[in-house]
Amino acid sequence: MIIKEGQPKNSEGLNEAHAIMNQYLRAMEAILQQIEAYSQEINAFAAADADSIEQFRIRFLGVKGIVKAIMGEMKNVPNEQKKSFGQTLNAFKMLAESKYEVEKVKVEGGEKNTGFKLDISLPGTPAPSGSRHPVTLMRNRIIEIFERLSFTVAEGPEIEDDWHNFTALNLDENHPARDMQDTFYLSTDPAILLRTHTSNTQIREMESRELPIRIICPGRVYRNETISARSHCFFHQVEGLYVDENVSFADLKQTLYYFVKEMFGEDVKVRFRPSYFPFTEPSAEMDISCQLCKGEGCAVCKRTGWLEILGCGMVHPNVLKNCGIDPEKYTGFAFGMGVERPALLKYGITDIRLFSENDVRFLEQFSGV
Ligand code: PHE
Numbered sequence: 001m002i003i004k005e006g007q008p009k010n011s012e013g014l015n016e017a018h019a020i021m022n023q024y025l026r027a028m029e030a031i032l033q034q035i036e037a038y039s040q041e042i043n044a045f046a047a048a049d050a051d052s053i054e055q056f057r058i059r060f061l062g063v064k065g066i067v068k069a070i071m072g073e074m075k076n077v078p079n080e081q082k083k084s085f086g087q088t089l090n091a092f093k094m095l096a097e098s099k100y101e102v103e104k105v106k107v108e109g110g111e112k113n114t115g116f117k118l119d120i121s122l123p124g125t126p127a128p129s130g131s132r133h134p135v136t137l138m139r140n141r142i143i144e145i146f147e148r149l150s151f152t153v154a155e156g157p158e159i160e161d162d163w164h165n166f167t168a169l170n171l172d173e174n175h176p177a178r179d180m181q182d183t184f185y186l187s188t189d190p191a192i193l194l195r196t197h198t199s200n201t202q203i204r205e206m207e208s209r210e211l212p213i214r215i216i217c218p219g220r221v222y223r224n225e226t227i228s229a230r231s232h233c234f235f236h237q238v239e240g241l242y243v244d245e246n247v248s249f250a251d252l253k254q255t256l257y258y259f260v261k262e263m264f265g266e267d268v269k270v271r272f273r274p275s276y277f278p279f280t281e282p283s284a285e286m287d288i289s290c291q292l293c294k295g296e297g298c299a300v301c302k303r304t305g306w307l308e309i310l311g312c313g314m315v316h317p318n319v320l321k322n323c324g325i326d327p328e329k330y331t332g333f334a335f336g337m338g339v340e341r342p343a344l345l346k347y348g349i350t351d352i353r354l355f356s357e358n359d360v361r362f363l364e365q366f367s368g369v
Contacts, residue, residue, distance in 0.1 A: 024078055028085065031073055035092050038066060042095055047103035056103065060096040067093050131367035135236055135355055138343040139218050142238045145262045146216045149255060151240060154215040156201030158222070162191035164200040168322040169279040177278050182224040184233075194222035194234075197336060199279065202241045206323035211330060212244035218339075229351040236339035241315070243325065243332030249282070249314055252333035256312065260288050263342070269295065271306065280313025280334055291345060300345070307345070310337035 042060065047053040060066050070089060077085045132140075143153060156164075162173075171178055181196035201217040218238045225231050242251070253272065260268050269289035277283045287308050290301035297303040312335035317327035340352050347366070349355075354362050 021078065024076065028077060028081060031070060032088065035070065035088060039092060039095055042099050045099060045103065047107045050107055053100070053103050053107050057100055061100060067096055131363060132369070133363065134343045134347050134349070134366050135339050137366065137369055138346065139236060139238060139339050141263065142339065143216060143218060145259050146240060149258065151214050151216045154201050154205050154217050155219060156198065156204050156217065158195055158220055159186060160193060160195040160200045162193065164203045165193060165195050168203045168319065169199055170316050170318045171278045175278060183222050184224060196223055197221050198237045198239045199336065202239060202334060203323060205241070206243065206320070206325060211325065214242045216240045227353065229353065232352050232356065237336055238339060239334065239336035241332060241334045243315065243320070243330055245330055247331045247333055249333070252312060252314070252335070256286055256310070256335060264288060264291055275311060277311060277313055279316050279319050281316045283311065283313035286310050286312060309342065310335050312336070
């Protein structure tokens, strides 16, 4: 019903309706003004603590709160006004609710405070993964091949006594071969030193383990050497040992031949040269045909076509005795190789010092290997 100003008030009923209507409209006007005032209050609200946010909730959103109370007015609103009043009311309710949510998050604090919303469907930031060191890569390759032949890995201490590094290996105190393996001493009486080879682990294993023994001993070793592009005062080795009844030099050759073929490929050639180590008898050094020039002769193999890769031999009876093993009953072979040398060859690295300089530009180059 539309009531125009100045319309003749010719009936009592109409007058009354008009009066009621005006009353409603004034009441509505008052409510709208109140909503406006409450909205300002809500906008200005900033929760100081959990308590004040709870007070806010009770005042505006509680069962006896302002929003509920104003909602209750809805039934008194004339039909024509219901839609727009409803919208105003809804907006007011949402204002109170969202203020409450925002302030609650702020008060609860922590990371939520930033207003940051987590989108779990976004792809993550990949954590940069490092790469294996080329020495580790080479050591693992060597280990893998010998594991296929049932060798197991044994590890020993880098700080060693004289017995396990020298004397038990048939290198008496005044043995001239000690000169070739000068090292760093932590004390001289008793002699405690940085091991010069991983053969110390072989002694420890023979002293403590049941026979047969079939082990490989990877690890870091130390020597008092001038540091250059070709040698360092520390490097890595993998040594091997097999002790059982009837182990022969033929077993040694076959084992090593299998190893180099797996490591360098079917077409690799090997040769054994007689050599000397105090702890093996007979002793040999094994060369492989140069992998760079295929035996033609180049700068790396010093024009010989051959590269020396390891020392080997049959375990000396004195060494077996020193470890409490009967050399009449048991025999064994042993071999030892450096890890850096084949790594230099495989990855075409020209300076051994690069391995320990920790230069990320160098190390990163092995990330795909
Ligand atoms: N221990 C020797 C070295 O470090 C290598 C080797 C081991 C040689 C076993 C023969 C037998 O030089």
